[in-house]
Amino acid sequence: MRFTSRIFCAGLLVAATGCSVMSSLNPFASKPSTKNQPAALVDFKSTLNVKTVWTASVGKAEKYAFTPASFGNALFAAAENGSITRLDATTGRSAWRTDAGVKLTAGVGTDGQTVVVAGENGTILAFNAEDGKLRWKAQASSEVLSAPAIGLGVVVVRSMDNRIAAFDVDSGARKWSVQRTAPPLTLRTAPGIAINGSNAYVGLAGGRLLALTLATGAPRWEVAVGDPRGVTELERIADISGTPVVAGRDVCAVAYQGRVACFDALSGSPRWGAPLSSDVGVAVDERYVYAADEHGTVQALSRAGGGSLWRNNKLANRRLSTPLAFSRAVAVGDYQGYVHFLSKDDGSLLARVQTDGSAIMAAPISVGSTLVFQTQSGTVVALAAE
Known part of the structure; x- marks a missing residue:
């Protein structure tokens, strides 16, 4: 179980009792398991030409996962030490x-104008996208591990106490907040926020998916995943994983x-569901939904009905990242910094690229x-398929 050492006691947010030692909750802490060893990488004939376009160093993530964000030709990345960098998405050169x-x-x-990150103790910081100057600071109710999302003039954040709050993108003034009950135990991960049109879709601890109106925070619907x-x-x-x-x-x-x-994005009506346990998010294209389960099996399911189309277990227990559809492949990173490219059609391995040897925990993004x-x-690395 990948996250047994990253279980979070929700009671810590309101009291300093009941969850003092994380390792005490880890059944493998005293005697490391010899089971579930990462699969060895096998040789195969590459049939997809993937090249590294550029790399840039932005600072270590340490125990957190920082996902880059892009707007137009600008790419923004952050690090645990407080460094925030704007890169040219074409060349990787630093603008500031x-x-x-x-x-x-x-x-x-x-959103292309403002860059927002979360700091320790729930501090929310917004910077000007053009020059990197601080615009405002605000305070969330507790620690924030999910990347803030911006849309329709508000910055939406979800904190570890299952509170969702919105701040004015220009001033940082709080616009609204919504509280959901946090389960006694949750994974110390970052269920994300997706903004589309006038709605925010928020993944929650406890396995709930919540749709909120951006303008007021009013719930549109809530469903169990x-x-x-x-x-x-x-x-x-049973927490939501990824964004x-x-x-x-x-x-x-x-x-x-x-x-x-x-689910139907407007009404929340279920389209389909299939049993699967994952500690990372999903990818979607025109035909398929892709997921990497907790054991490292990558799967493709029909977007129309959820039927299983293929499964690849060649990357078992390699602590995979959220997958992403790319070219004629679906790409996924692993704990040794490899990026694997699997065929969209049958899941076979098409290519493999090595980065810097450190784990890829953050979800990849597509930029052009x-x-x-x-x-x-x-290391931020941009890859292209030929």
Whole structure:
């Protein structure tokens, strides 16, 4: 179980009791398991030519996961030490680099004008996208691990106490907040926020997917992706993993110890659901939904009905990132910094690229004709398929 050492006690947010030692909750802490060893990489004939367009160093992520954000030809990346960098998405050259003045825990969100990150103790910081100058600071209710999202003049953040808050993008003034009950135990991960049109789609601890109106925070609908089940609190962890994906009229998400499912983005009506446990998010294209389960099996399911189309277990236990559809492949990173390219049609391995050797925990993003990954050691790499 990949996240047993990253279980978070929700009670810590309001009291300093009941969850003092994280390792005490880890059944493998005292005697490391010899099971579930990462699969060895096998040789294969590459049939997709992938090249590294550029690389840049932006600072280490340490224990957090920082996903780059892009707008037009600008790419923004952050690091745990407070460094925020604007890169040219074509060349990787740095346009500016600034110091947030605090250690960072999440980022990056941007609308092309403003760049927003989260700092320690729930500090929200907004910077001017053109020159990197600080615009405002605000305060969330607790620690923030999910990248802020920006849309229709508001910055939306989700904190670890399951509170969603919106701040004015120009002033930082709080516009609204919505509270949901946090389960006793949650994964210390970052269920994300997707903004589409006038709605924000928020992944929550407890396996819930919530749609909110951006203007007021009013709930439009709320559905279960993963229902908590089991006898113990550990067995009942069913948190949303990664960021929901909105594609046309569909919004799709996956939960740990739950399901992968797609819903009508306007009404929340279920399209389909299939059993799957994942600690990373999903990818969606015109035909398929792609997911990497907690054991490292990459799967493609029909976007129309959820039927399984193929499965590839050659990357078992390699702690895979969120996948992303790219060219004629679906790409996924692993704990050794490799990026693997699997065929969209049958899941066979097409290509493999090595980055800096450190884990890829952040979700990749697509920027124009390139695929961008950020490693835990702080390398941002842009890849292109020929």
